[in-house]
Structure formats: structure tokens, C-alpha cells
Amino acid sequence: MTYLAQVINSTIREITPILLVALCAGVCSKVQVFNIALEGTLLMSAFFAFLTHYFLHNIFLSIAVAMVVAMGMTLIMSFFIVRLKGQPMIVGMALNTFARGFTTFLLSVIFKTKGAVNPSDLKGLTKFDLPGIKQIPFLSTVFGSLTVIDYLAFVMAIVMFVIMYRTVIGFRLRALGINKSAASSLGINVPRYQILATTLSGSMIGLAGCLLSLGRNAMFIQDISGARGYVALAANNLCKGHPLGAMISSALFGFTTALARSLQGTAIRQQLLQCIPYIATIAAMAFYNAYAKAKSKRRNRGL
């Protein structure tokens, strides 16, 4: 029972960073900016959140810095793609490679290490307990040691849904993503909308970065993002950019990651376990496409 509660708890903590990144990916895909720089953005914001916290011991400042760094990365990404008409694939790969090299470089310059920094005297994000939950045996483990940002991730999914599907600005963003020339023929400055929307949504990656480096203890490991950016991209693809759907698809990937982790130490080879989330990604995509195909085929036969 406690084991189950722990698995659920660790699932939730795997879901939230993916969800936040997937929400950003959702905005990007709705305005037709193909953002694969998510991974590098996540890595950079995780690193700078840690760095700020390490030197200044100020958790709020760290979160702010992470958000600014993430927005900066996203701004560069969308500026290159939208204004300079760069190939999204190339721009994204360049930023990801840069982020990886830059964080590794700073890690070795500042901390004289190539692996992990795990200062024991540094506390991570404050844990937030739902009022009264401590007394309930099972739920106290399920919702144990979650941070405000973890809860915020789910709130953001709902907020993003309201913004994208109920407000005027969200309506315009979705519309211009469907047909750019139609929007600009009515005098909408499409590139400006695209850049602003992607950049602002990038701040959510900053929050995800904080969860990675400050979520449990304050620590930074090389490549701490661990392909979560790509997983989030897949999660977003699965829910077609819908913020509420992102909760479900992120949960799928969060669960497989947690599953892989909980099976560590069993007879299964660790390398194989580490593949599980990625195999799940491919399987989910394949299954989803097969399903969509079968659906349209059934419609064709329906006569």
C-alpha cells in the first residue's frame, strides 16, 4: 500500500515538469511555431535556477531567473524562426546543443566537476502540504513532499485552457495558427503575435526547470533535463495542443518514467528500464496514428 502511494507520488512529480513544458509546446504549436528547443530551454532554466539559488540563497529570485532565462531562450528561438525564417529544426537543434555545451562548460568552470553538484546544506523548493492531509495515511504519501509549482502545473493547464479557448486573445492566436495569411489580410501583425505568445509561454518551461534542479533537494546533474523536452513535445502532439488533454498525455509519460524508476534494482537491466518512457512515446504515437487511421477507414466502409 505504501509502495503504491509512493509510485503515485513519484508519478505526480514526474508529470508536472513534462506538463509545464507540454503547455508551452501547446501554445507554440497553436501559433504554428515548431519549437524543438524545449529540451535546451528546460536544461538552461534548470541550471540557472540552481546557480542563482547556490550563490544568493533566494528561492523566489531563482524562480524568477529561471523564468527569464526560459523566456530568453524561447524568444531567440521564435525570433530566428518567425522573423529570420530559419528552419525550425536547425534553430531548435542549435539551441539544444548550445544549452548542453554551455551548462556543461559552466559546471566545470564554476563547480570544477563534470557530473553532479549536490550541496547538502542547500535546501530546495519549500514543500507545500494541502491543509489536513497529514492525518490521512494513504493520501499523505500520495501528496507528500510536493511543491507549490507541482500544484501550479495543473492550475496552469486549466488557466491555459481558459486563455486559449475562451478569451479574445486566445481566439486570435488559434485563428492565426490555422491560417496566417487570412489573419494578416485583416491587419493582424502575425509575427508579433507569434513571438509574444511563444515567449510568454516559455516562462512555464522556467517553472519546470525549477522543479528539476530545486524540486527535491537543490542539485544539478549534467543533462538533468533528460529528454523531458522531447517527451513533452510528444505529449503535446498526442493531445493536439489542447491544454486539458496535455494533463492526460503528460500523465501517461510521467507514469512510465516513474514505473521505470520504481523497477530499478530488480533483475531487469537498468539500461532497458531507462528506455521505457521513450518506447512508450513511440508506442503511444504509433497507437494513436493507427487508431486515427482505423477511424477514418471505418467511416469509409460505413456505407
Add this chain to the structure above:
Amino acid sequence: MVFEMKHITKTYDSVVANDDVSLHLNRGEILSIVGENGAGKSTIMKILYGLERPDCGEIYVNGKLCRFHDPSDAMAAGIGMVQQHFMLFEQMTVAENIVFKNELRKGPFMDMKATVDTVRQISERYELKIDPLARIADCPVGLRQRVEILKILYQNAEIIIFDEPSAVLTPLEVDALLETIRGLAKAGKSIVLITHKLQEVMAVSDRVYVMRQGKVVAERMAGETDIAELAMLMVGHPLASYEIEPPKPGATLLETKGLKLVENGREVLSDVSLHVNAGEIVGIAGVSGNGQSELIRCITGLEKAMGGQVLVGGKDMTNRSVREIRDAGLAHISEDRYVWGSAPEGSLEENVLMARQDEMPYSRRGIMRPKAIREYAARLIGDFNVKASSPAQKMRELSGGNAQKLIVAREMSLDTPVLICCEPTRGIDIGAMEAIHSRMLQRRQDGAAILLVSSELTEIMSLSDRIYVIFEGRIVGEFQRGSMDDKHLGLLMVGGSIEHGQ
């Protein structure tokens, strides 16, 4: 006078698109601007709508001198334009499309109820029936155009420009459109209609400008002119009318037996059987979207039929590859010249060579021979009078009519026993149309079997020796030349039957 354009001149590089053009529009008037493609009629309207800026000249709207930097300036001055290519958001609803940019809001939120109500009101006021909650993706072309018109009305435009509005419509939809245009004028809107379809011009206009080579060459009141005069003014010389010799039909070269195709749960072709003999032109008449495109795709191998047979030259070619079917002796002028008919980014040489790339002398053992290719391209360009700067030019740089002529040249020069012509003259001017028609008749004299699909009933009626009428994927009638009038054909095309009248 709601607007007046004085001495507008516009040049692109070395081409003069508008040369000292002056025109004006009166309140509540329907004004037509006619001319062949490239005569400058679209350019002058783009200038009025702020999409292009003139080199010199002045625009007055309601007596005030205006300078438009982009369409929103023109819109603010009360000018709206129904573009030839619709500017709509497919996955959104009609109402959402209409209010985009001028949304009705409650604070930061969309006020969907007010939006739907307002759209419904406008649609009722101008008698343009529409379901505000339908998704654009589910709307046929005629309705989409109606949404474009409502969009402009919602923005309170007083001057409405229609750019080739009937190019994409079925005959029934055209009638509805003309009715709409009349209604709008009656409601006090001032209308400019850009077109080269003279029947429509005569049906609705009050006044007509004729443009040729960038200049206004004539101004007529509609009541004081006729189609023949306008056509002559457009082309610059009297039109030749072609004598059609009686057909000498030979063996059956193309035949389909019981073709069947189901798409999205709808039977788009059911039991289609037809044949085309050597030396005859057979027309398929029908409102577009009744299975013509699918029929042609099944015959030419672009789509797999789910039942039935296709015979080319007596051989069973059902569901064979495009290559095999073409090798069996079939050429195909396709419906959409840029999707199926050509590679817009390729050069004219490359486009002319397509389907012949493996033949001597254009290539030898897989190596291309540029000199032979260039000569061949130059010959076709010359023979078919394609206006191009050089064979190395890109396909998409040609005007629509010239691109079509090049495709026709390529397919006809293959000299195949079977020729399929799908919308061979869609969106091209009278001069080019004449040229293509006379080539088709020439091929017929040479003994080719020609299958003609066209949404222009007049084209089908004037060229075909035999006509099949298609409705909802079925052949509902077959007629010999002369035994049918367009009224009866039109009735069959919309699903009526001759015995029972309507």
C-alpha cells in the same frame, strides 16, 4: 461618386501593369471591370484595396484624397474585397470567422452569444442565409464565399470589390451570387466586379470598363453593349467562330465499366460506365463535386477504384500505376494545373520534359541531354504561343493561361490515342481558351478519343459530340450533339429528371 481613381500608373520591373488608368464608381452602382488575364484589372483593384501602392496617381474616396498603406486603411475607409482565394479559418465556425479582428467581448473573454446573434442579424438583413455555428471545413465553396461577403458587411464596408467571384462556383451558386450582388446594390452598397465572364457582366452590371494591356480601352453602359462587342474590345480583334466537322467515330479507345469508389462513407462513384471512341470528344457535364474529379483520378491511376474496370485501348488497366496507364496511350490535362499538372518551382524545360524523360533523344542511359531538351521546350513554347521569357523560367512565374497552355502543349504533343481534358480552360482568358479549343478539335480530327470534364456548360456543349451527365456519382443521362438543350442538361445536373419535369 463614392470613389474615383485618377491617372494611376503602376509598373513591376519593366512591365507596365496599369498605364494612366482613371475610373470612378457611383453610389449603389454595380460596376464591372473586364479584361483578359494580365490586362491589369486585378492590379488596379489591389491598389484601391491597399495591397499595392501606385507609382503615381490619386485615389479619392467620398471626395477625400486617400493614401492606403495596407488593407486595414482601405477597410477603415469603407472598402472591402472578396478575394478570389478565400481567407478563412477552416476549423473555426462561420461566426468566429466573421468577427475575427473585431470581436465582441466581455472583458477579456469572447462574447459568443452576442457574436452569434449579431452574425444572424446581418445574415438576415442582407438575406444571406448561413448557420453561424457551422464549421467552415463543412461548408461548400458557395457558402464560404457568403462568409467572406458577410465578413465585409460586418466591417460596415460601403464599397465591395469582387475579384473573379464566380471562378470557383458551380452554375447554381453563380446564380445565387449574382442575386446577392443585386441585393447588396439595392441595399445601397456600391459594387465593383472584376471578371472575364461576360454573361455575368451582362446579367448584373450597370456600367462596364474594358481593360487591355494595362489601359482602360472602353467604358460602356451595360444597356448599350453586348457580349460580342465586349469580347472584341477585350481581345482587340473579332473572335473566330469554329466550324465543327461531323465526327468520324472509330473503335472504342477508353471505356469504364461499373466504376465504384467510396470516400468518407459516401459513395462518390457508383456504377459509372462510359466509353469514348476514336475521333470523338465526349463531355462530362455536372455540377462540380458530383464525382467528376474522382472519376478522372480512377481512370488515370491517381486513385484506386473499389470496383469496376478501366480499359485503355481495349486493355484492362484497372488500378494500374499512373505510369503503366500513360504508357498504354493516355495523356491527361489535369484539373489543377499546379497540384497535378506541373511542378511550379521547376523550370519550363523540366515541366515540358515530364513523362518523356526516359525517351531518346532527351536522355540516354539515364543521362539527360540538355540540348535536345531545350530545343524541344523551345519548340512547344513557340508552337503553342506560350508567353515566357525563356525556357529556363520557373513554371510559377507564368500567368495562369500561359501555364495551362504549356501543360496542354506537353500532353497533346505526346500524341496519345486517349486524351483526358479536365477543366482545360479554367481561369484563363478568351485568347488562350480559343487556342486550346482549336487544338482539341485538331486532335479529334486526327482520331484521338477525348474525354472532357468542365464546369463550364457552354464549353461542354460547344465541343462535345456526346455528353454524359453525372449527378452524385452516377451517370444520369447520355446525349448526342444537337439532341439536347442546356435547360434539360441543367435540370439533370441538379438531380431532376426529364419525364417528371422538376
